[in-house]
Amino acid sequence: MLLPDDNLTSDAPIRDKVVTAADAVQLVRDGDVVVIEGFAGQCYAEELVLALEDRFLQTGHPGELSLVFAVARGDRAGRGVSHLCHDGMLRRSLGGHYGLAPELQRLAVEGRIEAYNFPQGVVAHLLRDTGANKPGVLTKVGLGTFADPAQRRREGQREDHRGSRPRHGD
Numbered sequence: 160m161l162l163p164d165d166n167l168t169s170d171a172p173i174r175d176k177v178v179t180a181a182d183a184v185q186l187v188r189d190g191d192v193v194v195i196e197g198f199a200g201q202c203y204a205e206e207l208v209l210a211l212e213d214r215f216l217q218t219g220h221p222g223e224l225s226l227v228f229a230v231a232r233g234d235r236a237g238r239g240v241s242h243l244c245h246d247g248m249l250r251r252s253l254g255g256h257y258g259l260a261p262e263l264q265r266l267a268v269e270g271r272i273e274a275y276n277f278p279q280g281v282v283a284h285l286l287r288d289t290g291a292n293k294p295g296v297l298t299k300v301g302l303g304t305f306a307d308p309a310q311r312r313r314e315g316q317r318e319d320h321r322g323s324r325p326r327h328g329d
Contacts, residue, residue, distance in 0.1 A: 179210075180206045180207050180209070180210035181210045181213070181214070183207060183210070184207060184210045184211045184214050185214070187211060187214075187221045187224070188220075188221055189220055189221045189222050189223055189224075190221075190222075190223050190224070190225075190250070191221060191224055191225070192224070192225045192226075192227060193211075193224050193225070193226055193227070193243075194227045194228065194286060195208070195226060195227070195228045195231070195232055195240060196228060196229065196286070197230075197232055203232045203239070205232075205238070205239070205242075208232075208239070208240070208242045208243065209242055211242070211243065212242040212243060212245070212248075215245060215248050216245065219247070221248075222247045222248055222250075223247070223248075223249075223250040224243070224248060224249050224250060225249075225250055225251045225252070225253070226240065226243060226249055226251070226252040226253070226254070226263075227252070227253045227254065227282070227286070228240070228252075228253075228254040228255070228282070229254065229255045229256070229279050229282040229283045229286065230254070230255060230256040230258075230259070230279065231252075231254050231256060231257050231258070231259060231260035231263055232259065232260070233259040233260040233261070233262075233263075237262075239259065239260060240260045240262070240263050241260060241261075241262040241263070243263075244262035244263055244265075244266055246271070249263075249266065249272050250272060250273065251272055251273035251274065251275070252266075252267065252272060252273070252274050252275070253274075253275040253277065253282070254275075254276065254277070254282060255276070255277055255278060255279030255280070255281070255282040255283070256279050257274075257276065277301070278300045278301050280300065281296060281298050281300050281301065284296050284298070
C-alpha cells in the first residue's frame with residue numbers, strides 16, 4: 160500500500176508502508192493478545208500466521224500468547240490456527256467457535272491452555288467495540304445456558320468468570 164506523507168500537497172512524497180509478513184510479526188511480543196479473524200477461511204491472513212509460527216519455531220518467541228477469535232480459522236487438516244498450537248506458543252484462547260481447529264481444541268481439552276468459549280456474536284461485538292475504543296460489552300446472551308456462571312453454580316460446577324472486557328493493545 161502506498162500512502163502520501165503527512166503533507167497532502169500534490170507533490171507530496173509517497174511512503175511505502177508495505178512490509179513482509181516476517182517483518183510484521185517482529186512486532187508481536189511474548190504475552191501479547193493476537194486477534195485472528197476472517198470467515199470460513201476467507202479474509203484470513205494466513206501468511207502472517209505462518210510467519211508467526213516460523214519465528215516461534217526458530218526463536219521460541221513470541222510465546223504465552225492470548226488468541227482471540229469469533230471463529231477459529233482452520234480446515235481440520237493442519238491449516239489456520241493449527242500453526243499456533245505449539246507447546247509454549249499459546250497461553251489462552253477466547254473464541255466463539257472452535258469447530259474448524261482440532262489442534263486448538265486438543266490444547267484446551269488437555270488443559271494445556273486456558274480456553275474460553277463465548278457466544279460467537281458476543282465475541283464479534285467485543286472485537287468491534289475494542290476497535291472503537293469502547294469500554295466493553297454488556298449482553299444478556301447466554302444467560303440461563305452453559306455460558307452463564309450462575310447456571311454453572313446451580314449445577315454445582317466451579318465458577319471461573321473473568322469478564323469480557325476488551326484489552327487494548329499498545
